Amino acid sequence: xxxxxxxxxxxxxxxxxxxxxxxxxxxxxxxxxxxxxxxxxxxxxxxxxxxxxxxxxxxxxxxxxxxxxxxxxxxxxxxxxxxxxxxxxxxxxxxxxxxxxxxxxxxxxxxxxxxxxxxxxxxxxxxxxxxxxxxxxxxxxxxxxxxxxxxxxxxxxxxxxxxxxxxxxxxxxxxxxxxxxxxxxxxxxxxxxxxxxxxxxxxxxxxxxxxxxxxxxxxxxxxxxxxxxxxxxxxxxxxxxxxxxxxxxxxxxxxxxxxxxxxxxxxxxxxxxxxxxxxxxxxxxxxxxxxxxxxxxxxxxxxxxxxxxxxxxxxxxxxxxxxxxxxxxxxxxxxxxxxxxxxxxxxxxxxxxxxxxxxxxxxxxxxxxxxxxxxxxxxxxxxxxxxxxxxxxxxxxxxxxxxxxxxxxxxxxxxxxxxxxxxxxxxxxxxxxxxxxxxxxxxxxxxxxxxxxxxxxxxxxxxxxxxxxxxxxxxxxxxxxxxxxxxxxxxxxxxxxxxxxxxxxxxxxxxxxxxxxxxxxxxxxxxxxxxxxxxxxxxxxxxxxxxxxxxxxxxxxxxxxxxxxxxxxxxxxxxxxxxxxxxxxxxxxx
Numbered sequence: 001x002x003x004x005x006x007x008x009x010x011x012x013x014x015x016x017x018x019x020x021x022x023x024x025x026x027x028x029x030x031x032x033x034x035x036x037x038x039x040x041x042x043x044x045x046x047x048x049x050x051x052x053x054x055x056x057x058x059x060x061x062x063x064x065x066x067x068x069x070x071x072x073x074x075x076x077x078x079x080x081x082x083x084x085x086x087x088x089x090x091x092x093x094x095x096x097x098x099x100x101x102x103x104x105x106x107x108x109x110x111x112x113x114x115x116x117x118x119x120x121x122x123x124x125x126x127x128x129x130x131x132x133x134x135x136x137x138x139x140x141x142x143x144x145x146x147x148x149x150x151x152x153x154x155x156x157x158x159x160x161x162x163x164x165x166x167x168x169x170x171x172x173x174x175x176x177x178x179x180x181x182x183x184x185x186x187x188x189x190x191x192x193x194x195x196x197x198x199x200x201x202x203x204x205x206x207x208x209x210x211x212x213x214x215x216x217x218x219x220x221x222x223x224x225x226x227x228x229x230x231x232x233x234x235x236x237x238x239x240x241x242x243x244x245x246x247x248x249x250x251x252x253x254x255x256x257x258x259x260x261x262x263x264x265x266x267x268x269x270x271x272x273x274x275x276x277x278x279x280x281x282x283x284x285x286x287x288x289x290x291x292x293x294x295x296x297x298x299x300x301x302x303x304x305x306x307x308x309x310x311x312x313x314x315x316x317x318x319x320x321x322x323x324x325x326x327x328x329x330x331x332x333x334x335x336x337x338x339x340x341x342x343x344x345x346x347x348x349x350x351x352x353x354x355x356x357x358x359x360x361x362x363x364x365x366x367x368x369x370x371x372x373x374x375x376x377x378x379x380x381x382x383x384x385x386x387x388x389x390x391x392x393x394x395x396x397x398x399x400x401x402x403x404x405x406x407x408x409x410x411x412x413x414x415x416x417x418x419x420x421x422x423x424x425x426x427x428x429x430x431x432x433x434x435x436x437x438x439x440x441x442x443x444x445x446x447x448x449x450x451x452x453x454x455x456x457x458x459x460x461x462x463x464x465x466x467x468x469x470x471x472x473x474x475x476x477x478x479x480x481x482x483x484x485x486x487x488x489x490x491x492x493x494x495x496x497x498x499x500x501x502x503x504x505x506x507x508x509x510x511x512x513x514x515x516x517x518x519x520x521x522x523x524x525x526x527x528x529x530x531x532x533x534x535x536x537x538x539x540x541x542x543x544x545x546x547x548x549x550x551x552x553x554x555x556x557x558x559x560x561x562x563x564x565x566x567x568x569x570x571x572x573x574x575x576x577x578x579x580x581x582x583x584x585x586x587x588x589x590x
Contacts, residue, residue: 001091002043002062005157008051008072009036009149013131022283023071023182024291027078034075034084035134036145040153042161048146051079056088067109067156069095070179070293070308077183096159098175099167101297104473106499113155115501116162121155168469174525177532178296178305184539185289187549189332189587193284196325197277203323204270210263219267232257240265273322279312280330288334294541300496301472302518305541315542319590331540331547331588338555340536341589342562342582343545344524346371351519352408352512354576358440366577372397375404379437399430407434408516410445410509445508448515452477452491452506462493464515467573468522472514474506520544523578526570531562540588547588555584 011033012018018026026032037051039059047054056076066072073093079085100112110121125148128141137145208214217224222240229236234257237250242265255262284290292314298306307313318327333339349371353361364374373389376382381400382389389397402420407430411419417427435442448464455462456477463471474493482488495504524544531546532538536558540547550558559582566580 002041002045003065003157003160004039004041004045004059004062005065005067005096005153005160006059006072006076007038007066007149007153007156008034008075009038009129009145010034010075011133012129018071020279020282022279022291023074023293024078024185024285025282027075027082028285033133034079036149038146038149038153040150040157042157046150048150052084054085056086059088059090061089061091064090064093065096065156065160066093067096067112067152067159069093069098070182073179074183074291092172093176094160094172095175095179095296096156096163098296099163100159101295101300101496102167102171102175102303102470103163104301104496106496106501108499109152109155109159111499112159116159121151170468170526170529171470173529175296177529177538178294180532181538181541182291182293182308184537185285185287185291186331186539187334187337188280188284188288188290189330190284190288192332193277193281193330196330197274197281200270200274200277200323200325204267204274207263207267207270210260211267212260219264225261225264228260229258234258240268242269270323273318273325276312276318276327277325283312290331301474302514302521303470303472304517304521304543314540317542328589329587332586333549336552337549338552339585339588340548340550340555340559340562340582341545341585342531342548342559342566342580343543344520344527344566345579345581346404347520347523347544347578348516349375349404349408350576350578351523352441352516354573355512355515355519356438356440356444358438361438361440362575362577370397371579372401372404376400379403379433381433403430403434407431408438408441409513410442410507441512445512447508448511449508452493452508452511453479456491464511466515466519466522468519468526468570469572470518470522472518474504475501477506478503519573523570523573523576527566530565534561534565536562559584 011031012026013031016026016029016031021029034051036048037054039045039047039054064073076085080087097107097109097112100116101107105115106112110123113119113121125144129145132141134142208219211219212228213221213224225240226236234254237247239247241247251261251265280290283292292312293308294314295306295308297303298308305315307315320326331339350365353365361374361378364378365371368374370388370390373382373384376389376396377384379400381396382392386392389400402422406416406419411431413424413428413431416422416431417424420427420430422430451464452462456479459476462474462477465471474495476494478492479489480492482490491506492503493506494501496502497504524541528538528541528546531548536548536550538546539549548558548562563580563582566582567578569576569578
């Protein structure tokens with residue numbers, strides 16, 4: 001089997017852009033033109049030319065690579081549907097950007113090549129291609145673009161040859177499925193979407209009209225805000241951010257004297273919400289489906305999925321109604337179909353107990369229908385003879401839930417107080433109770449601290465193995481004295497942040513959190529592969545939740561089967577107690 005690296009070059013500008021329009025919105029834009037594809041094979045084959053003139057069947061039965069296959073594969077599939085390209089049947093199509101992200105390396109071709117090969121990749125040519133159609137380029141620039149594009153394909157192939165033996169087949173399958181999820185699209189109630197857009201634009205207009213300086217300054221002009229405050233004899237706040245303690249106090253004190261101030265704060269929120277709606281609208285095609293995407297291994301070092309950029313993050317859709325609009329309710333199955341929403345129950349609490357080898361906790365979790373009942377018993381806050389905690393004392397159950405979710409990663413009393421809403425005194429007692437009653441967890445923190453210290457002492461790269469066979473990588477650890485301290489030190493590792501290898505402070509609690517979240521991700525991904533393979537197409541996944549679209553007549557049986565699949569742990573971790581919850585709906589809802 002021959003391996004070919006495939007890379008498209010296409011027209012883009014400020015308006016005709018995948019960032020603002022989503023993949024299919026971009027491909028269908030009137031100015032869009034995929035004017036070049038370069039193909040470099042490990043057999044020495046090189047092609048650089050118009051993709052419409054290529055006989056794509058040369059790729060039949062072979063492996064295709066792209067550095068960002070979410071773009072290149074999706075463009076090829078769209079081009080086949082549009083009649084631009086003739087169909088081919090590759091054996092596999094893999095993403096080398098996903099591969100480098102899995103390995104804890106930068107995702108971009110430029111930064112991955114710099115890290116792996118120590119070479120500089122100049123992207124000036126790509127920047128200069130903005131706003132230029134192929135026909136308008138000079139011969140010299142066409143030659144430059146061609147050489148640039150071939151070089152990208154060569155680097156893509158070279159990365160694969162260097163690193164692919166470290167990317168397991170299971171992870172390749174997860175990467176491939178994640179692209180399919182984006183390519184399937186989300187079914188949208190387009191009528192409701194248009195209505196919501198009108199409503200939010202009206203809300204934004206009304207907020208504008210309540211701002212006194214709207215005719216002279218932008219609505220969010222901080223200078224104008226401060227001047228308006230001083231004109232009324234009021235000192236302006238240091239921050240206007242919603243949720244900022246000082247800002248909240250200021251608004252509470254002056255909301256009657258300065259009604260326009262609340263309009264400014266609302267304007268910011270309404271405008272951000274409108275950008276999300278417009279992104280939904282831009283990415284929704286004539287077939288009534290929104291095409292976005294989720295990034296495989298987008299969060300380092302846990303490898304959890306993340307949003308793929310732009311104004312709409314599918315991993316962080318507004319949960320509640322805002323300004324009279326429920327964002328999630330616009331996701332509506334096509335006629336004759338239902339949505340199944342299924343999620344793993346308290347998976348991080350379970351993975352934490354498994355990692356800490358807390359068999360007492362695991363046994364109680366396994367025996368209980370309610371994990372917080374089990375923790376109520378473990379923490380000595382609930383007598384099991386009084387029956388299920390959820391029936392006995394809902395307020396106590398809420399407190400137990402906060403402790404179970406908040407104390408497992410070494411959170412101190414002050415931070416836990418903010419997290420839980422408890423007073424500092426209550427938080428101090430809760431943190432101490434957790435550590436006393438769950439001794440295996442703090443012991444696990446300390447063991448990770450020791451492992452890290454050992455790796456630092458011997459100068460070896462530090463990594464933590466997961467039962468899936470995957471590893472969390474932190475590079476070589478540095479021991480640094482804390483500022484202003486004589487004998488206190490902290491450890492610093494390296495992880496990818498914003499496309500670059502960055503210093504990252506480490507200690508047992510954060511390492512535990514990384515491991516617990518990483519293991520939860522691996523368990524969920526395994527289940528997502530099994531659910532999809534069983535014939536229930538996943539169209540969205542958010543953290544530990546997946547959404548499938550199934551025929552209405554099969555919805556009940558599909559829900560039962562999906563729950564069955566998600567109640568069976570992966571083969572590589574058969575002793576972890578897992579549970580799932582799910583429901584059938586006509587509108588996407590939690």
